[in-house]
Amino acid sequence: MADQEDIAADLTSTLASHSTVTVEKGRFISAQCSCGWRGPARRARSKARTDAAEHEESP
């Protein structure tokens, strides 16, 4: 029981420190993170999401 709580706490802290969203700006979309990181402007949302995923894996 205690082990499961520890794992959940680790996941929560990881998500809280790097929570990414994609933000549309005109015709472009860029990824942004709660840590202040911002990805390059992309024309395709899928590219912005890839940027965000890569940042979350290796900030």
Ligand SMILES: [Zn+2]
């Ligand atoms: Zn981040």
